[in-house]
Amino acid sequence: MSTSYQLKRADFIFKNENDWEDVLRKSISRPPNELINELISSELKGRGGAGFPTGLKWKVTSEEVNDVKYVICNADEGEPGTFKDREILSRVPFKVLTAIAICGHVIGARTGFIYLRGEYFFLQNELNKAINEFEYYCKEIKFDFKIKIFMGSGAYICGEETALFESMEGKRGEPRNKPPYPSSFGYMGKPTVINNVETLAHTYTIFKYGSKRFYDLGVQYSRGSKLFSVSGDTPKPGIYELELGMSLADFVEEFGDDDTKAVQVGGASGFLVPRKRFAETNIGFQGKLVGISLPTGGSMMLFNSSRSMFNVLDNYLNFFAEESCGQCTPCRVGCQQLLKGIKAVKRGEKNAQYLDKMLKLAETMQFTAKCGLGQSVGNSFSSIVENFREEMIY
Amino acid sequence: MNVNLENQVDTKIIDEIMSKHKGKPGELLTVMEEVQEANDYKYLDEASMGYISSKSKVPLSQIYSVATFYSFFNLKPQGKHTIIVCRGTACHTKGSKILLDDLTTLPGCKDAFDAGETSFTTDDKLITIKTVACFGQCALAPVVAVDGVIYSNVTSEQIKKLLENLQEENKDENIRLS
Numbered sequence: 171m172s173t174s175y176q177l178k179r180a181d182f183i184f185k186n187e188n189d190w191e192d193v194l195r196k197s198i199s200r201p202p203n204e205l206i207n208e209l210i211s212s213e214l215k216g217r218g219g220a221g222f223p224t225g226l227k228w229k230v231t232s233e234e235v236n237d238v239k240y241v242i243c244n245a246d247e248g249e250p251g252t253f254k255d256r257e258i259l260s261r262v263p264f265k266v267l268t269a270i271a272i273c274g275h276v277i278g279a280r281t282g283f284i285y286l287r288g289e290y291f292f293l294q295n296e297l298n299k300a301i302n303e304f305e306y307y308c309k310e311i312k313f314d315f316k317i318k319i320f321m322g323s324g325a326y327i328c329g330e331e332t333a334l335f336e337s338m339e340g341k342r343g344e345p346r347n348k349p350p351y352p353s354s355f356g357y358m359g360k361p362t363v364i365n366n367v368e369t370l371a372h373t374y375t376i377f378k379y380g381s382k383r384f385y386d387l388g389v390q391y392s393r394g395s396k397l398f399s400v401s402g403d404t405p406k407p408g409i410y411e412l413e414l415g416m417s418l419a420d421f422v423e424e425f426g427d428d429d430t431k432a433v434q435v436g437g438a439s440g441f442l443v444p445r446k447r448f449a450e451t452n453i454g455f456q457g458k459l460v461g462i463s464l465p466t467g468g469s470m471m472l473f474n475s476s477r478s479m480f481n482v483l484d485n486y487l488n489f490f491a492e493e494s495c496g497q498c499t500p501c502r503v504g505c506q507q508l509l510k511g512i513k514a515v516k517r518g519e520k521n522a523q524y525l526d527k528m529l530k531l532a533e534t535m536q537f538t539a540k541c542g543l544g545q546s547v548g549n550s551f552s553s554i555v556e557n558f559r560e561e562m563i564y
Numbered sequence: 565m566n567v568n569l570e571n572q573v574d575t576k577i578i579d580e581i582m583s584k585h586k587g588k589p590g591e592l593l594t595v596m597e598e599v600q601e602a603n604d605y606k607y608l609d610e611a612s613m614g615y616i617s618s619k620s621k622v623p624l625s626q627i628y629s630v631a632t633f634y635s636f637f638n639l640k641p642q643g644k645h646t647i648i649v650c651r652g653t654a655c656h657t658k659g660s661k662i663l664l665d666d667l668t669t670l671p672g673c674k675d676a677f678d679a680g681e682t683s684f685t686t687d688d689k690l691i692t693i694k695t696v697a698c699f700g701q702c703a704l705a706p707v708v709a710v711d712g713v714i715y716s717n718v719t720s721e722q723i724k725k726l727l728e729n730l731q732e733e734n735k736d737e738n739i740r741l742s
């Protein structure tokens with residue numbers, strides 16, 4: 171796969187099209203089922219990290235019987251190394267608003283929310299202006315739909331969908347048990363579709379051009395394009411829209427500085443890939459592709475040979491220890507233990523075998539932690555410790 | 565504590581804020597945010613939290629547990645100016661620790677951070693130093709925010725200049741770094 175695949179740029183998300191009014195009007199005149207089928211055949215999967223099929227999510231929520239439902243656009247974007255959603259909301263806000271409203275039409279919701287990360291307060295004014303213009307048009311075409319912004323208060327865990335609902339309800343942002351899922355019991359206990367900003371922007375493309383245009387991009391199991399937030403040791407940091415399925419080798423060829431030692435795919439909760447694995451690693455969702463497929467919310471951070479992988483891991487673990495909501499023991503205690511542990515090994519207070527004990531702990535967290543935060547600590551921990559063991563030792 | 569009594573928010577203002585948001589879902593967070601904003605030192609003082617609790621019938625313990633959960637709530641008086649240094653991975657690898665070290669030369673600051681505090685305010689309440697997990701500006705690492713203005717690719721020299729500018733009487737509002 172990787173030998174034949176080249177980096178393919180795409181240009182849908184930021185393409186400036188002033189036709190949102192058309193797209194909205196045409197879409198809401200189509201029956202919900204037709205729109206759902208369009209999404210299903212596009213094979214769009216969530217761009218917020220977990221990769222759940224978007225069409226299916228809208229379908230099950232549309233089938234819930236309830237007078238009140240909600241659409242929520244997840245703009246919490248807290249994963250360190252990710253900065254694409256901010257860019258979408260500032261450059262093409264109307265695509266996102268249109269997509270939220272179309273989703274409302276499909277599932278039968280009259281209210282949408284944008285849960286905006288607190289650090290992005292500077293987006294608020296422009297976004298509110300866009301919302302006013304948008305709602306004005308909705309009124310004109312007699313489409314009853316309202317969109318409100320909800321500002322986050324600075325907690326990474328609130329990006330997790332159920333923690334986000336709790337926070338919108340004025341409580342501590344602690345993840346709920348699942349099931350029940352948001353499709354039946356979401357914000358205020360009502361059926362809710364929650365989608366990432368980028369996911370919604372892609373639905374706009376799909377409703378405008380039809381599913382085939384989207385489906386024809388990417389590879390099997392990983393259709394379409396995706397925004398990547400590229401940072402670290404690269405001559406050209408920034409945001410790029412690329413077709414899914416590329417090999418990491420091609421990516422590094424394009425974005426590396428000729429000295430790339432490793433790439434962290436998917437931020438703190440993602441995986442570190444060392445140079446020797448670049449060729450066999452593809453960027454996309456899990457499937458039966460040759461080699462390894464890594465999903466990502468879009469963060470691609472490059473490290474060159476001057477970087478210490480110990481420092482990188484130390485930084486990630488500090489982040490998790492700080493952001494763990496503390497609700498469940500495996501995560502609360504586990505993050506602290508891992509952080510203390512790697513420091514102890516580094517200082518020579520524990521021997522190298524202690525790393526193996528910690529790898530077991532990280533694996534246990536994967537199965538016992540309550541939410542995605544605790545479950546994914548092991549991703550970066552194991553991939554860094556296994557591939558750069560010598561750098562962890564004093 | 566004296567300092568709290570001096571800094572508490574006028575209960576009339578709190579009443580206004582509470583009635584403005586009455587009945588809206590999630591009102592507690594919004595009320596707390598606005599009350600904090602109304603405080604001269606941008607923090608939730610004990611008296612105000614107590615007042616919100618008695619008025620809203622939400623137990624003080626719950627208000628306190630919400631306040632401690634979110635990093636936007638301050639439980640201590642904040643300085644007139646705030647410098648926030650990003651400790652995210654992109655910024656960290658590009659030297660944000662050095663920038664933080666430059667700031668922790670302020671008397672008492674290093675001890676506070678070493679003791680696990682996440683924020684420090686100078687005794688004269690002029691400057692608050694904080695860190696953030698990531699500004700979402702990683703392409704511009706290392707990133708620092710001074711009173712809400714983002715500075716990118718910041719060097720050690722530059723952060724010292726920013727700090728000095730805040731400490732001077734006649735602060736240059738439009739300081740340029742390069």
Ligand SMILES: Cc1cc2nc3c(=O)[nH]c(=O)nc-3n(C[C@H](O)[C@H](O)[C@H](O)COP(=O)(O)O)c2cc1C
Nearest residue numbers: 216217218244246247248329330331365366369542
């Ligand atoms: C700890 C944690 C943080 C998350 N942060 C975000 C976030 O900032 N933005 C986001 O869109 N999804 C985030 N998610 C994923 C959401 O829970 C949810 O899956 C997503 O919003 C669904 O949208 P999608 O299907 O369009 O991807 C996070 C998940 C976890 C476990």
Ligand code: SF4
Nearest residue numbers: 495497498501541544
């Ligand atoms: S895994 Fe961590 S963040 Fe998630 S619920 Fe448990 S303690 Fe909270």
Ligand code: FES
Nearest residue numbers: 650652655699702
């Ligand atoms: S890591 Fe500093 S802005 Fe993202």
